[in-house]
Amino acid sequence: MKPKLPNPLRVTAATMAALIVGLAVYSPSRAGILDFLQRPATVQTETPAPSEPILNPPPALGPIQAPNYRAIVRQWGPAVVGVTVEGTRKIGLDGSPGSDWGEDPFFQFFRGLPGAPLHAPHSAEQPFHGQGSGFIIGSDGLILTNAHVVRDAQEVTVKLADRRELKAKVLGADPATDIAVLRVSATGLPSVRFGDPKALQVGDYVLAIGAPFGFDQSATAGIVSAKGRSLPGDAYVPFIQTDAAVNPGNSGGPLFDAGGNVVGINAQIYSQTGGYQGLSFAIPIDVALHAKEQIVATGHASHARLGVMVQDLNQALAESFGLSRPDGALISNVDPDSPAAAAGLKPGDVITQVNGATIERAGDLSNRIGLDVPGSRVSLKIWRDHAAREITVKLAKAEPESLQRPASGSDEHGQLGLALRPLTREERSEGGLDHGLVVEDVAGPAARAGIQAGDIVLGIDGQPATSVEQVRSVVRSHPKTIALLIERDGQKIFVPVKLG
Secondary structure, three states: OOOOOOOOOOOOHHHHHHHHHHHHHHOOOHHHHHHHHHOOOOOOOOOOOOOOOOOEOOOOOOOOOOOOHHHHHHHHHHHEEEEEEEEEEEEOOOOOEOOOOOOOOOHHHOOOOOOOOOOOOOOOEEEEEEEEEEEEEEOOOEEEEOOOOOOOEEEEEEEOOOOOEEEEEEEEEEOOOOEEEEEEOOOOOOOOOEEOHHHOOOOOEEEEEEOHHHOOOEEEEEEEEEEEEOOOOOOOOOEEEEOOOOOOOOOOOEEEOOOOOEEEEEEEEOOOOOOOOOOEEEEEHHHHHHHHHHHHHHOOOOOEEOOEEEEEOOHHHHHHOOOOOOOOEEEEEEOOOOHHHHHOOOOOOEEEEEOOEEOOOHHHHHHHHHOOOOOOEEEEEEEEOOEEEEEEEEOEEOOOOOOOOEOOOOOOOOOOOEEEEEOOHHHHHHHOOOOOEEEEEEOOHHHHOOOOOOOEEEEEOOEEOOOHHHHHHHHHHOOOEEEEEEEEOOEEEEEEEEOO
């Protein structure tokens, strides 16, 4: 007789009750699902006055919640504009981009756009046509964008979300922070609301709106990948890194947080192709507003100057200076007649705090000093001779090309192995040096540290290198690591050398 099998569709009342209880515990209700799908973005109907920006924190989202991007684009998208520029730029006579254009770190944002000058027919100047983005920050027609978007522009046109096109006046631009302020003759325009970039955390949702390749009102989403990024050639800006797709034409457009607050201005991409490769960088909005206030008031932005060249520490350098952690900005050079020189700062000092704020990397120092007011006094906490001390410095005004730029880092591998000789009188006179030792030969340990023949050893462990015997004495007394201050081609940098 065929055995009777239980009906797989048969469910007892007790089983059904258990299932209902389970669903109640582990599944969202229908009302909850509808609320999640239909909820509006957290927005304000009033926009703060541009002169007194209010930085709003992003909303707190649950672990399974995502922003309502549709509502953000619907409410704040009308404040995003396209920026079209026309003008001329210097081009190399050999047909290649000249130094003013081809070496521009923002060149990738214009490559591939119609009219972008990739080649020039034997002319010192070539007309160009570029496109970028921007956003309205005041109903009276005040607009923020990037300085590189309007660089060398003779004519600037702003295209609004309603397809109106208005001529714009450039009120001023700050190349140091890459911020420009435009104004159009219009009133009653929609404007954005500002967020607080300091409240952003890695992993938070962000939304970019702009005109990539000229396609207006394009929205892309991603997350915050990192904060406080220092990029080559940018001394002042602690960039927000995201993975939101940003391409040529997005430059100058807003970066929104999950609540529809503008937290940054899309400015750069890291790319080997000219297009998006997963690394986008935005200028924090508080940095942009700092520059905007000065531009609106005076037509330009001023930055403070300390007058030092700094580099990051690594573990080997930290050990050589007696630090437990590789935190701080290591001074590799002090400009003569600078505020740093007047305050007694010298190569080998490690700046660990500015006005009580911790400095973890060289870029942190450049950001804080550069955005300060020229003439202000700052309190620096430094590490010198294995001890902490306080120094007060009165900052000067930074002139173009005199920014505090982080020096390149060094390879941390290697041990000491150098053939040295003192500088001749002629060599000291030529280089403007009063001491130093020339590297005549390098092998094994020093070579692995990156030291080369012809380098000049200026210091060892924060002390001037005055003789070969002094160097030998320091090496004998250090069982692990020493730090050599090297000059090469007019540039100075500390190189950690491991002893073994």
